[in-house]
Amino acid sequence: MSENPTPEIIEPSDGARNTRRTGKVSSRTIEHYVAPLEETPLLAVDFVDETAEPQSMWSQAWRSLRKRPLFIISAFLILLVIVVAAFPQLFSHVDPTACRLDDSSETARAGHPLGFTLQGCDVYSRIIYGARASFLVGLFTTIIVVVFGGVVGALAGYYGGWLDAVLARLGDIFFALPLILGAIIVMQLPAFRDNRSVWTVIITLAAFGWPQMARITRGAVIEARGADFVTASRALGLSKFRALVNHVIPNSLSPVIVIATISLGTYIVAEATLSFLGIGLPPEIMSWGNDISNAQTQLRNNPETLMWPALALSITVLSFIMLGDAVRDALDPKARKG
Amino acid sequence: MFMFISKRFLQLIPVFLGATLLVYFLVFATPGDPIAALSGGKPMAPAVEEALRAQYNLDQPFWIQYGLYLKSLVTFDLGQTFSGQEVSDVLGRAFPVTARLAIMALAFEAVFGVIFGVIAGMRKGKLFDSTVLVASLIVIAVPTFVLGFVLQFFVGVKLDWAKPTVGVGAPWGDLILPAAVLGLVSLAYVIRLTRTSIIENKNADYVRTATAKGLSRRRVVSVHILRNSLIPVVTFLGADLGSLMGGAIVTEGIFNVPGVGNLLFKAIKAGETPTVVAVVGVLVLIFVLANLVVDLLYAWLDPRIRYV
Numbered sequence: 001m002s003e004n005p006t007p008e009i010i011e012p013s014d015g016a017r018n019t020r021r022t023g024k025v026s027s028r029t030i031e032h033y034v035a036p037l038e039e040t041p042l043l044a045v046d047f048v049d050e051t052a053e054p055q056s057m058w059s060q061a062w063r064s065l066r067k068r069p070l071f072i073i074s075a076f077l078i079l080l081v082i083v084v085a086a087f088p089q090l091f092s093h094v095d096p097t098a099c100r101l102d103d104s105s106e107t108a109r110a111g112h113p114l115g116f117t118l119q120g121c122d123v124y125s126r127i128i129y130g131a132r133a134s135f136l137v138g139l140f141t142t143i144i145v146v147v148f149g150g151v152v153g154a155l156a157g158y159y160g161g162w163l164d165a166v167l168a169r170l171g172d173i174f175f176a177l178p179l180i181l182g183a184i185i186v187m188q189l190p191a192f193r194d195n196r197s198v199w200t201v202i203i204t205l206a207a208f209g210w211p212q213m214a215r216i217t218r219g220a221v222i223e224a225r226g227a228d229f230v231t232a233s234r235a236l237g238l239s240k241f242r243a244l245v246n247h248v249i250p251n252s253l254s255p256v257i258v259i260a261t262i263s264l265g266t267y268i269v270a271e272a273t274l275s276f277l278g279i280g281l282p283p284e285i286m287s288w289g290n291d292i293s294n295a296q297t298q299l300r301n302n303p304e305t306l307m308w309p310a311l312a313l314s315i316t317v318l319s320f321i322m323l324g325d326a327v328r329d330a331l332d333p334k335a336r337k338g
Numbered sequence: 339m340f341m342f343i344s345k346r347f348l349q350l351i352p353v354f355l356g357a358t359l360l361v362y363f364l365v366f367a368t369p370g371d372p373i374a375a376l377s378g379g380k381p382m383a384p385a386v387e388e389a390l391r392a393q394y395n396l397d398q399p400f401w402i403q404y405g406l407y408l409k410s411l412v413t414f415d416l417g418q419t420f421s422g423q424e425v426s427d428v429l430g431r432a433f434p435v436t437a438r439l440a441i442m443a444l445a446f447e448a449v450f451g452v453i454f455g456v457i458a459g460m461r462k463g464k465l466f467d468s469t470v471l472v473a474s475l476i477v478i479a480v481p482t483f484v485l486g487f488v489l490q491f492f493v494g495v496k497l498d499w500a501k502p503t504v505g506v507g508a509p510w511g512d513l514i515l516p517a518a519v520l521g522l523v524s525l526a527y528v529i530r531l532t533r534t535s536i537i538e539n540k541n542a543d544y545v546r547t548a549t550a551k552g553l554s555r556r557r558v559v560s561v562h563i564l565r566n567s568l569i570p571v572v573t574f575l576g577a578d579l580g581s582l583m584g585g586a587i588v589t590e591g592i593f594n595v596p597g598v599g600n601l602l603f604k605a606i607k608a609g610e611t612p613t614v615v616a617v618v619g620v621l622v623l624i625f626v627l628a629n630l631v632v633d634l635l636y637a638w639l640d641p642r643i644r645y646v
Contacts (some may be wrong), residue, residue: 093440169353173356173357174360176357177352177357177361177622178625184602184603184606185361186364188607192527200372272481273481273588275593276481277587283445292484297489299491300486310480314480315479317481318476322475
């Protein structure tokens with residue numbers, strides 16, 4: 001071998017082929033045991049369209065999502081709930097607070113498609129106007145949980161060490177208290193009991209919901225932090241924190257988005273459960289949980305006043321769970337292939 | 339093995355201390371006065387108030403209060419309710435009922451969850467699989483209390499197949515319906531977990547080996563695939579035992595089960611803070627112990643996990 005490491009380019013000459021056939025290897029030339037190009041033609045499979053725009057994981061996921069019926073149905077239902085929560089007056093002209101005891105437990109009639117509650121309120125318009133409180137609780141609890149749990153989980157997973165140990169134990173402590181049990185204890189504290197509002201419910205649910213999100217983010221960040229592109233970005237001179245923000249977090253987002261979507265639904269259920277127990281939203285706020293709670297005494301005489309708000313609640317929650325499922329499938333390349 | 343158990347046990351101590359401290363801090367260190375709740379918000383003679391403060395150790399600094407509370411939990415001397423009963427007596431009566439309810443719910447979700455999960459997983463994409471998936475989503479989406487009322491109304495009242503409420507002494511038969519309601523949401527999760535796990539494992543090399551050496555399909559599925567797919571399911575079930583005990587509040591309320599959840603909810607409504615804190619402390623203890631049992635089960639399921 002020569003001192004110069006520059007690879008020698010060997011033309012596939014007849015001589016070289018003969019050498020290989022006879023098994024005699026020249027001491028000077030470097031033999032490349034690569035079939036000549038004409039024996040391995042470029043197949044259509046190997047064709048790369050170099051003019052095609054590069055696709056990010058998100059755009060691929062979006063292309064796959066658009067075709068899923070599950071996604072279309074759930075996205076449509078969620079949009080509907082959002083519009084109803086924002087503009088309830090578009091969907092009902094009946095004032096949900098104008099209740100006449102003359103109408104107590106009346107069945108459906110023109111203009112009041114779902115009948116009346118015990119107090120003589122219109123069930124349909126209460127469902128429409130109740131969407132806002134339920135949706136707000138779900139949305140803001142999820143936002144707080146994702147921001148707080150996400151930051152805690154990302155820091156713990158990325159920096160590791162004592163920070164991780166402390167934050168993991170802290171999470172374990174909160175895990176030892178089931179969500180509803182913890183929320184019941186907090187909601188009955190005098191400070192919360194006397195100022196019940198949408199926000200006290202949101203803060204309480206978020207206080208017991210963040211450890212789950214922190215765990216999920218932590219796992220995803222630990223998986224992403226060792227990736228080659230992170231090492232590369234650090235080698236290019238990015239500070240450790242910039243690498244976390246620019247590269248690690250964007251690549252750990254998919255499980256967080258999935259869990260956030262699903263838990264938005266479960267927080268709506270949790271709000272309803274707390275309201276059902278009489279310690280959630282105050283009675284003057286219209287919400288599905290409060291309406292179901294009020295209807296329970298009438299279950300045997302007038303089960304419809306319980307069923308309709310329960311149905312609205314369940315369909316909303318179901319849409320969020322289905323959306324989460326669809327997004328999970330779209331973001332997981334393994335699942336997409338199969 | 340002994341080393342492992344003691345190590346895991348020691349790890350539980352900070353979790354237990356932290357969780358009880360959290361509850362205690364939340365309940366006693368926030369504005370508002372537990373003694374005021376006892377008198378129903380009416381003014382009280384100063385001497386009586388002093389005596390009550392001393393009885394519940396509220397005249398002590400916070401850390402001493404917490405220390406005394408921990409001592410009472412460990413010695414199971416939990417103090418008295420506002421009506422003068424021993425909390426440990428009340429809890430001792432309520433606890434077996436809830437334990438029975440939680441065990442029945444756990445058995446229900448474990449048995450049906452694993453069976454349905456295995457069938458759905460082995461027939462991925464078939465009709466049974468899609469039906470189970472949709473049904474489980476619906477069960478997750480409908481709140482427990484709605485499920486409880488609906489089942490109580492139809493199964494208990496209309497069809498008269500089971501008792502709509504639980505009678506004195508809470509016999510096993512009366513608890514079937516409440517246990518099913520309590521376990522239903524977790525059942526949906528167990529089905530989905532088992533299904534995913536089975537799908538991951540059913541094409542593994544060891545399954546092909548087992549089939550190739552001539553084992554029957556039943557044995558391949560029930561011993562080779564199932565045992566290897568059970569770890570996430572067991573984790574879930576273990577954690578669920580704690581939440582079933584604590585989360586039985588709603589179910590016990592609907593079916594009038596005289597259990598811990600009912601006791602806890604009444605105490606919360608009445609503002610009986612010492613009772614609340616005592617009961618929650620016991621529940622947290624059960625939860626962390628259930629997690630320890632799960633850890634021990636791992637080794638049986640997966641001999642690769644060694645206790646070091």
